[in-house]
Amino acid sequence: xxxYSTNHQSPDVQLEEAVFRGLPPDNGLYMPHVIPTLPTSFFxxxxxxxxxxxxxxxxxxxxxxxxxxxxxxMIVNRAIDxxxxxxxxxxxxxxxxxxxxxxxxxxxxxxRFMASLMSYFLQKSQKDIHxxxxxxxxxxxxxxxxxxxxxxxxxxxxxxxxxxxxxxEKQLTTLGENVTALEVDGTFDDCQALVKAAFLDSxxxxxxxxxxxxxxxxxxLIPQSFYYFNAFxxxxxxxxxxxxxxxxxxxxxxxxxxxxxxxxxxxxxxxxVAATNVNNVVPEYLKTGIYQPKPSQETISNAMDVGNPSNFxxxxxxxxxxxxxxxxxxxxxxxxxxxTRKAMKDVFDRTGYVMCPHTAVAYLGLKSYTDTLNEExxxxxxxxxxxxxxxxxxxxxxxxxxxxxxRLSALLSKEKVSILMTKDFADFKAYLLK
Ligand SMILES: N[C@@H](CCOP(=O)(O)O)C(=O)O
Numbered sequence: 001x002x003x004y005s006t007n008h009q010s011p012d013v014q015l016e017e018a019v020f021r022g023l024p025p026d027n028g029l030y031m032p033h034v035i036p037t038l039p040t041s042f043f044x045x046x047x048x049x050x051x052x053x054x055x056x057x058x059x060x061x062x063x064x065x066x067x068x069x070x071x072x073x074m075i076v077n078r079a080i081d082x083x084x085x086x087x088x089x090x091x092x093x094x095x096x097x098x099x100x101x102x103x104x105x106x107x108x109x110x111x112r113f114m115a116s117l118m119s120y121f122l123q124k125s126q127k128d129i130h131x132x133x134x135x136x137x138x139x140x141x142x143x144x145x146x147x148x149x150x151x152x153x154x155x156x157x158x159x160x161x162x163x164x165x166x167x168x169e170k171q172l173t174t175l176g177e178n179v180t181a182l183e184v185d186g187t188f189d190d191c192q193a194l195v196k197a198a199f200l201d202s203x204x205x206x207x208x209x210x211x212x213x214x215x216x217x218x219x220x221l222i223p224q225s226f227y228y229f230n231a232f233x234x235x236x237x238x239x240x241x242x243x244x245x246x247x248x249x250x251x252x253x254x255x256x257x258x259x260x261x262x263x264x265x266x267x268x269x270x271x272x273v274a275a276t277n278v279n280n281v282v283p284e285y286l287k288t289g290i291y292q293p294k295p296s297q298e299t300i301s302n303a304m305d306v307g308n309p310s311n312f313x314x315x316x317x318x319x320x321x322x323x324x325x326x327x328x329x330x331x332x333x334x335x336x337x338x339x340t341r342k343a344m345k346d347v348f349d350r351t352g353y354v355m356c357p358h359t360a361v362a363y364l365g366l367k368s369y370t371d372t373l374n375e376e377x378x379x380x381x382x383x384x385x386x387x388x389x390x391x392x393x394x395x396x397x398x399x400x401x402x403x404x405x406x407r408l409s410a411l412l413s414k415e416k417v418s419i420l421m422t423k424d425f426a427d428f429k430a431y432l433l434k
Contacts, residue, residue, distance in 0.1 A: 001063050003030040003218060006313050015066050016121050019114070019219045020129065022212030023199045029314055030218045035264040036061045043266065046229065047236040054233065055080045055113075055226040061265065062222055067120070075120055079112040084227040086234040086380065089353045092242065093366065094380045096231045103171055104386035104408060105303075106224070106255065107142030113223035114213060115146040115153075122152050130432075131155045132195045133213040136188035136251060137164045137303035138385055141171030143213040144179045155179045155213070156432075158191035158421070163302055167389045170411035173418045182431070186423035187296050189307050192252075197425045204432060215254025216310050224258030228267055231380050240378045243270035247366035247381040249358040250274050251304035253282060253311035255382065260318035260329065269329075270377060274315075275365025276334045277301045277357075282309060283332025289323040300337045300393045301357040303385065333365035340364070341397045348398050356390050359383040 001015045007028030013021070018030040038061055046054065055076045060069065067075070082101045086094045101108025122129065131153060133143045140157040147155045157172050161183045164172075173181040184191050192214070198204050199212065215221060232244060246269060248256045256274055263269045274282050277299040285291040293308035309315075319326040335343070343360040347353055355363060362381040370379050387394045388404040395401055421428060 001066060002033045004033055005029070006031055006317065015063060015219070019117060019121065019217065020209065020211050022210070022214075022217045023196065025200075027196070027200060029216055029311070031314060031317060032062065032218070035261060037264075037266045046233040049233060051083055051226060051230040052077060052080050054229045055223065058226055058229060058265065059222060071120060075113070075116045079116040079223065080109065080226065082108070084230055086231050086238075087353070088238075089347065089351050092376060092378055094231075094235070094378060095353070095355075095359065095383045096227065096380050097383050098227060099383060099386040101142070102145040102407075103138070103141040104389060104405070105138035105142055106227075106382065106384040107138045108146070109223045109227060110215065110220035110254070111139070111142035111146035111213060114217065114219045115150060117219050118153065118211070119150060126152075127209055128152045129154070129211050130208045131211050131213045132158070132198055134158045134188060134191035134195045135164070135172065136160065136305050137168045138389075139214060140164075140181070141168055144172055144175050147213070148175050148179060149177050153178060156182060158182045158184050158194060160184055160187050160191055161420070163187065163298060163305065165302065165390050165392070167391065167408050167411055170414055170416060173416040174411060174414040176417065181418040182421040182428075183418040184421045184423055187307070188305055189296050190423040192308075192310065194423065194425055194428045198428065198432065201429060204429060207433070214310065215252050215257075221254055221258045221261065221314075224255055225262040225265070228259050228262040228269075232267055235378055235380070242376050242378045244268065245271050245273065245366065245370065245377045245379045247273035247275050247362045247369070247379065249301070249304060249362040249365070249382060249384055250276050250282065251279075251306040251309065253309040253315045255384070256330070257311045257314045257318055260315065263329070264318060271369065272330045273365045273369045274330050274332045275362045276332070277304050277340065277361055278334060278336050279305055279307055280332070280334035281307065282312065282315075283334045285312075286327055286330060286332035299357075300340060300390070301361050303358060304361065331369055333368040335361050335364045344394070344397045345399075354387045354394065354398070354402055355383065356385050356387040357393055358385060359387070
């Protein structure tokens with residue numbers, strides 16, 4: 001796999017270098033030169049494959065021969081050891097549940113694959129790595145779990161103070177060992193800007209082997225494509241022959257970019273719906289052709305409170321670059337908190353299905369698109385996190401108490417340990433150097 005920088009001012013690299021660098025020196029993003037199309041036989045037999053088999057075939061096609069088949073199998077098997085079931089909640093409306101991994105969010109796919117891949121490369125190089133990651137809620141917990149106690153890897157998580165849910169915060173701040181949480185007095189965008197500035201700082205990069213675990217890192221995106229194929233396989237097993245629409249609740253747009261990679265590899269997708277909360281710079285771009293990042297606003301779907309999504313450029317390139325081409329692959333929708341709560345309550349009252357606020361944003365996005373169609377489709381909305389991670393909002397909205405998995409409730413009694421940090425890069429840099 002040879003990767004180029006989207007800013008075209010840095011040399012091409014192989015996967016290993018892209019994984020450890022995270023960002024190219026010209027501050028672009030790494031993109032594969034070639035995204036191969038999978039053979040027809042793969043799609044003809046997909047319903048017979050488990051998610052781990054699918055993950056292996058997809059990553060083998062994407063990564064080429066940089067890693068042997070035997071090693072790749074080991075990397076995939078170690079990372080993708082949980083399922084992503086599809087649940088029909090209404091006729092032709094399916095929820096792709098991506099929260100059955102250790103941190104109960106879709107980020108487990110990316111974080112675990114990346115951890116497995118990095119450990120494999122590190123065995124050969126014997127170097128120590130310091131991972132910096134910014135989170136608006138879910139990435140941090142998955143990365144903390146994925147890299148916990150991994151030899152040679154230290155993890156620093158930056159999160160915006162007061163802007164993640166209680167359970168999310170406990171996931172970041174209670175593990176200890178090689179995982180440190182920095183509570184930043186600012187927004188997620190501030191956290192992300194600090195991390196990016198650290199990668200571009202020559203003093204820091206000469207002292208440490210810094211790496212990113214955000215979706216700017218290409219190794220986070222590759223595994224996020226697996227579950228689109230798996231959802232297609234599940235629909236095929238259920239006898240679906242209708243065109244498939246995916247609605248993706250979006251913040252940094254890594255998840256949607258991964259879906260576009262799957263489409264480029266041959267997955268038949270009629271349309272992607274990019275659903276956001278009021279942090280709607282991408283739906284606005286899809287409507288007007290103008291991309292205008294804005295400071296993020298706080299919402300009940302906090303993991304999507306992103307005002308300047310990192311993967312915008314990747315999403316655009318993968319969808320054809322020119323605006324008129326992009327909108328043939330992606331349509332946008334956004335919802336405010338009031339409508340999000342109404343959807344959570346309405347779906348619960350009619351079907352008994354409990355959705356987290358992000359899933360409800362996706363539900364609304366899916367309906368806003370499918371209601372305009374004159375044909376029947378199978379609508380798949382991605383449920384990116386377990387509802388219990390947003391317990392207060394969910395119980396308050398539904399007016400009833402809900403079941404909390406042991407794995408999450410056990411966190412609440414644990415003691416939070418974090419370090420307060422300003423959003424000033426000089427303070428962050430001084431902390432890292434110390
Ligand atoms: N929504 C994310 C924000 C970071 O996104 P990433 O996909 O780039 O890691 C979160 O939950 O932290």
